[in-house]
Amino acid sequence: PAKKVNKKLAGSALMQHPELVEHILTAVVEAVDVPVTLKTRTGWNPNHKNGIEIARIAERCGIQALAVHGRTRACMYKGEAEYNTIRAIKEAISIPVIANGDITSPEQAAHVLKYTGADAIMIGRGAQGNPWIFKQIQHFLEHGEHLQVPPLEEVAHTVVEHVKALHQFYGEYKGVRIARKHVGWYLNERPNGREFRQAFNGIEEAEQQINTLEHYFLSL
Ligand SMILES: Cc1cc2nc3c(=O)[nH]c(=O)nc-3n(C[C@H](O)[C@H](O)[C@H](O)COP(=O)(O)O)c2cc1C
Structure with missing residues (x-):
């Protein structure tokens, strides 16, 4: 969402231009031999949440997995991420969906996975100063209890x-x-x-x- 990124029409600004998204995704998927994945927000502002439309375009263009941050561009990093749109996106497409935004604990990870039905979760800031978070979440999901804090x-x-x-x-x-x-x-x-x-x-x-x-x- 950063200004210096968006003023060049990059990053989440692109969500305002679905036809351009389609052009870019098609070109990239055709140009490389590796699987192409995409990350988006839920829209560009709370009144224009077109995450589902962008997700459908992504699937149609051959994107192999989609990560969604539960905020709009206008939300920057304010407030809390919302998972309703991620859930709706998961229902709308068949490629794997990765839920992202404000996952900072094993409980929250379990909640987001269950609530959205997402295939995976992505963690950003929650790993800052706590690289053990991945192991902690994995353990909680598998055993329903907390891993001991690292010595x-x-x-x-x-x-x-x-x-x-x-x-x-x-x-x-x-x-x-x-x-x-x-x-x-x-x-x-x-x-x-x-x-x-x-x-x-x-x-x-x-x-x-x-x-x-x-x-x-x-x-x-
Ligand atoms: C320092 C920093 C740099 C980021 N750079 C990018 C980026 O280059 N591309 C991107 O899609 N998201 C970027 N993000 C957003 C994160 O990938 C993620 O969507 C967001 O932080 C929400 O997830 P979190 O609550 O787990 O941090 C960045 C976030 C932070 C904090």
């Missing part, structure tokens, strides 16, 4: 390795900055998380970020 050693190892990988991938300058927001998500609800983050956000060096994190987890 502190595992959390520490995951955070440190993640931050090291960010440094390596983005280089020190960018990596250090990107690491701040991930560490914020990881430590959101940990003891002294806020104080730690304030200090952590002032660090400019990769090595010092790692040392500080290791020290923090040891203190826990």
Whole structure:
């Protein structure tokens, strides 16, 4: 929904132009040998929820699976995702439908799967700072009970390795900055998380970020 994306008529802005969607999907499906999937919102604003129309076009054009975020473009990330339109889309087409939006817990995952009848779910922000969410949901769906929270050693190892990988991938300058927001998500609800983050956000060096994190987890 971002302005810089939509002003180029990309992203969810495209939902206003179903004929163009059809052109693009047909061209892409014809051009490649791999299965093509699509992700949409439910429409471009609450008065123009044409998600079903777009879903039917997608199916007709040979799209192999459709992910739907339960918000319109105009909704940005405000309010709560709604699953009625996703359910209606699932009923309207036969290709697999992947439900998306505000799934942040195993209970919510089970609810969305049941309510929408979707074939799968997609998780975005719920995985930020909690990459265990996929395993937690899988376990809950299979056994009806919660997986134990990951032991502190595992959390520490995951955070440190993640931050090291960010440094390596983005280089020190960018990596250090990107690491701040991930560490914020990881430590959101940990003891002294806020104080730690304030200090952590002032660090400019990769090595010092790692040392500080290791020290923090040891203190826990
Ligand atoms: C930082 C960020 C970047 C995103 N980039 C894209 C993108 O490039 N394409 C897309 O279809 N959706 C993108 N999304 C939207 C997500 O895929 C997803 O539809 C949305 O966050 C709702 O799911 P969630 O509540 O599980 O996060 C992005 C979301 C976030 C938070």
